[in-house]
Amino acid sequence: MENRTMLTDLYQLTMMQGYLVNGYHNKEAVFDVYFRSLPFNGGYALAAGLEQVVDYIENLGFEEDDLEYLRSLNIFSEEFIKELKNFRFTGNIDAIPEGTAVFPYEPLIRVKGRIFETQLLETTILNLVNFETLIATKASRVVSAAGGGSVMEFGLRRAQGPDAGILGARAAYIGGCQSTSNVLAGKRYGIPVAGTQAHSWIQCFPSELDAFRAYAHTFPDMCLLLVDTYNVLKSGVPNAIKVGLELEAEGHQFLGIRLDSGDLTYLSKEARRMLDEAGLKKAIIVASNDLDEETIFAIRAQGAAINSWGVGTNLITSKDNPSLGGVYKLAAEGDQGVFHPRLKVSENIAKITNPGIKKVVRFYDRAGKTMADLIALEDEVFEEGKALTIFDPIQTWKRKTLTNFRTRELLVPIFREGKRVYDLPKLKGIQLYAHKELETFWDEVKRLTNPHNYIVDLSANLFELKQQLLLTINNDIKSKQGVE
Amino acid sequence: MENRTMLTDLYQLTMMQGYLVNGYHNKEAVFDVYFRSLPFNGGYALAAGLEQVVDYIENLGFEEDDLEYLRSLNIFSEEFIKELKNFRFTGNIDAIPEGTAVFPYEPLIRVKGRIFETQLLETTILNLVNFETLIATKASRVVSAAGGGSVMEFGLRRAQGPDAGILGARAAYIGGCQSTSNVLAGKRYGIPVAGTQAHSWIQCFPSELDAFRAYAHTFPDMCLLLVDTYNVLKSGVPNAIKVGLELEAEGHQFLGIRLDSGDLTYLSKEARRMLDEAGLKKAIIVASNDLDEETIFAIRAQGAAINSWGVGTNLITSKDNPSLGGVYKLAAEGDQGVFHPRLKVSENIAKITNPGIKKVVRFYDRAGKTMADLIALEDEVFEEGKALTIFDPIQTWKRKTLTNFRTRELLVPIFREGKRVYDLPKLKGIQLYAHKELETFWDEVKRLTNPHNYIVDLSANLFELKQQLLLTINNDIKSKQGVE
Missing domain, CATH: 3.20.140.10 (nicotinate phosphoribosyltransferase)
Structure with missing residues (x-):
């Protein structure tokens, strides 16, 4: 070292x-x-x-x-x-x-x-x-707020410099986070790494459906799709369901979707209903967007259907303290x-x-x-x-x-x-x-x-x-x- | 790198x-x-x-x-x-x-x-x-609040990891800070480094006066004395004046004193008066203790006699943001x-x-x-x-x-x-x-x-x-x- x-x-x-x-x-x-x-x-x-x-x-x-x-x-x-x-x-x-x-x-x-x-x-x-x-300590609070849901540490881009991202990911894991987006922290400390795609990926393809299919083709067994680039319920979730069913028809397990904006409570409930009706009951719903222990607690209290939480800035900088x-x-x-x-x-x-x-x-x-x-x-x-x-x-x-x-x-x-x-x-x-x-x-x-x-x-x-x-x-x- | x-x-x-x-x-x-x-x-x-x-x-x-x-x-x-x-x-x-x-x-x-x-x-x-x-940006605001007074970056121990301390010292210097306490940042980026002694130094000697004399003996030309270990106006400043006069009698320039607790406005005014009356008009007064642009602005507005500000946690973590x-x-x-x-x-x-x-x-x-x-x-x-x-x-x-x-x-x-x-x-x-x-x-x-x-x-x-x-x-x- x-x-x-x-x-x-x-x-x-x-x-x-x-x-x-x-x-x-x-x-x-x-x-x-x-x-x-x-x-x-x-x-x-x-x-x-x-x-x-x-x-x-x-x-x-x-x-x-x-x-x-x-x-x-x-x-x-x-x-x-x-x-x-x-x-x-x-x-x-x-x-x-x-x-x-x-x-x-x-x-x-x-x-x-x-x-x-x-x-x-x-x-x-x-x-x-x-x-x-x-x-x-902060991570422990966030994980506690998430109940049984898993928490992913996503904060590297807003961390106070490289070490804050790396040591912060380590500390967040001690506090109970399940994974980090930070590849170097993963390499250095053996923390499980997680991540899928950004809005720029979706934008790069002629259509959202094309982008989803391209991702599913590349990572059929870890296919988590970001559904809020255009319209979550009218476009993102229907397209994700289409691709999810295609994957499952090919014998893969469709992982699920990620919500990164909007009313996470409402959107997650509707998305859950749509996924379930399509027979994708095992697909998970991941939420991110300026989360901390208070927002997670409030969103869960309202009955949101969220399985996993991506927490960035507020955790890695311990924003309120x-x-x-x-x-x-x-x-x-x-x-x-x-x-x-x-x-x-x-x-x-x-x-x-x-x-x-x-x-x-x-x-x-x-x-x-x-x-x-x-x-x-x-x-x-x-x-x-x-x-x-x-x-x-x-x-x-x-x-x-x-x-x-x-x-x-x-x-x-x-x-x-x-x-x-x-x-x-x-x-x-x-x-x-x-x-x-x-x-x-x-x-x-x-x-x-x-x-x-x-x-x-x-x-x-x-x-x-x-x-x-x-x-x-x-x-x-x-x-x-x-x-x- | x-x-x-x-x-x-x-x-x-x-x-x-x-x-x-x-x-x-x-x-x-x-x-x-x-x-x-x-x-x-x-x-x-x-x-x-x-x-x-x-x-x-x-x-x-x-x-x-x-x-x-x-x-x-x-x-x-x-x-x-x-x-x-x-x-x-x-x-x-x-x-x-x-x-x-x-x-x-x-x-x-x-x-x-x-x-x-x-x-x-x-x-x-x-x-x-x-x-x-x-x-x-934060440093620029702090420096602006300090008017003509110089600002020293002191935050390493509360920075969000090593890089935050080092890169933070660099950024603080860009924003107008005059120096840093961080030796590695000084070495790596050529930032002037500053620092004197802690309370533990004063505590280590049989008396405050002994501690001051020992420090003056070691660093006669950069003798800044921490005066709040026992009682600023009854002990710290009188002892500092004694040592300052001894130094000046030996042909050195006495640098000044540092206040690290209490009412900085009142204490600085009184200390200034005491130093001036003793003929130590060139001795500076440095203040520290949870400062940021707002407290510095308010303390200056009340007419404090402070020449230099040591700013730690609130600057290096950009605490309010x-x-x-x-x-x-x-x-x-x-x-x-x-x-x-x-x-x-x-x-x-x-x-x-x-x-x-x-x-x-x-x-x-x-x-x-x-x-x-x-x-x-x-x-x-x-x-x-x-x-x-x-x-x-x-x-x-x-x-x-x-x-x-x-x-x-x-x-x-x-x-x-x-x-x-x-x-x-x-x-x-x-x-x-x-x-x-x-x-x-x-x-x-x-x-x-x-x-x-x-x-x-x-x-x-x-x-x-x-x-x-x-x-x-x-x-x-x-x-x-x-x-x-």
Whole structure:
């Protein structure tokens, strides 16, 4: 894969030189990657992008022309450039596997190592995880709206550049899309590819019927016909039926039709009736045209006869919420393996960080349904036989006692001392896992609008640590500020 | 550059095989790339992405493993795969240079050649042109809102994948941004890079003052200090002043401070006063934190003392309008060099295409200000000495007579018979050109909200051709539909 070492913000490099000059570069740091709020006012997000992060870390390394370029900026010392020349990642990374349902403040990725190394990774990790997590989540919503109908990802031409099309198709597949129109994404990730013909194909032939017949002749066993070039019900569907019957007479299975404009509900119902009356009951109806989870939900609620949905722009750009605000925040600092929890204060309570080396524990009831998540300190143990009272970290009077639970730790080791210790799952496996993962959540959490807030609390120990640090910092703030 | 041949929709390949099987593959076609409405309810867009399109075309070619993958899909014939093996672009491309102000329905790119070749290009060209044009336009608006203040592009961590960060930084520079935080974009395109330190830097040192001094020590001549980690006015600014004065005592120029939270208007005014009183009148104030053209406009209107703006998420994702709906539509078909105009009908008047091989002519008055654009047929001539009456193609009674004008044709030759005939300008040149280009437009067209609609009409000949074709098609529609 590509070397993305230089895909970073300049300030990571200036800070790295600063750490080096000031003798801080071997100091150890723990950074958490997390987001502060769920996109789409939804009830969950699906983690994605870890495979790209792993590729990035494994291919880290400055090339000679990178160093030449950095030299040319006249802000970096030769001592620093030499450090970059030998740069590689030697630390530890833990992460929540792709396809896992995740929630605000949960560390999706935890990076531990020399600050000289861990500082560099911030921008690239965020770029990859923010986008893929966003699109996997959006896709999951679209797929959920489609009920049993399949969803095809069609957005490449409107994606924000080539990578957005490719990684977006990957993330959409994790979120449950069945296929993509993107050939390169198909080749690279093994995603099933789908596609038939455009209006320009129909226009190229003397008549619609000629165009349909030519397509059927070329692809008799995957013949899906675009029926809205002239008039759906008066021309497109009758011509498609004619060609479909011809195909079936020749022993092929006619695939169906695609609607790309007009009132999809009405047209699909009428088309279904016409296909059925012609004896083409197995022919499917595919719909496309500016779809998203809301329009699909509304069209289905009106009883449309649509089997499959092609979703483009609104999915691949996550149009109503085009960024996930994932951040990379210092959680602890260490020297020779001894770590001290760190916390960043803010006027904005949502921006106060959670200190310490943390893990995420998911609690399940005996039927396998999720009860709550707890962000806890790494060494905490929650005995499965013992009742546990958890509480909201802001409204601390909101308490809940969990009994008879099973637990699962979400973060798993990915790198140890710079070596990968994690086998990357196949993409199809991630999609299946995501599907199973969502089945462990109550429908109320997965509702598209006004979902139930899934409980994510801090463990009592983490909460206590945070309160102590906040008090200390408030007392200490004058000296922190260094005002003399 | 990268080979992006496989970055396409599957249906381009299935149609290509269909053309081949049905003997249409050598038919010639002319496709137009255009968008139907301006993003942001704005008054103009800035064309961008052509350099990437040129790279794409010049690197076209299927590799052996691409063909292996396509074979594995079991839908393509060996005859077709063989055609792909020898695939290259042998046609003509004309385009409007990057940085030009462009408007709905104007062909930004015109592709002419064998349909077997021209069909393939659709998806990739749209992907590249849609995104860069969108971001160049957004950046131009942000830069305009900033008045004389400079704008830095900071969005990589929230961009929709790596390419979005890199190509977005390039497009933002075309739109007038002064620099980017993105090191790879800086290296690849020569964009000035900018950046200083993050909150984690400040947190890493025993005190804010220590952190500032350490940074000043490392970068005495580019010392911009982040002042909002603890308390901007009580700690950050006083400490920055202390370090700034120390630097200046040592003969360096103190660069200034960055505000990244809180009320930027109030804080900047107070900080300015404090810096001035300390004798640091040349120190600049940089602001960042979820900025876009509207917030910058409002903050400036309240008299904020901000010299420079760091703009991230909202620019790089074009948050309020994350896609440009550029399309690639058949305009003419040919055989042995004789072309016939083609038109696609639609219930939606905005979706009816403009037929024929077209050009775009921009009319200027004697002072050099733009008067109107005309989309015309390729061979039309508009004599500069002669009065010309133009009219709106929908509200045809809206007429305007242009006299004493100069004209300029916007489309220029890029490829001829597959060979590039265009020298790609340097990025800095494109930025300067875009700036000059916008100066030829009245301020009313460039206003951020409720801009004046710049006139883009069809020439009388093109209008006439379109009407004729619409009439013919309406009469002809039964036979086009092929209903027997």
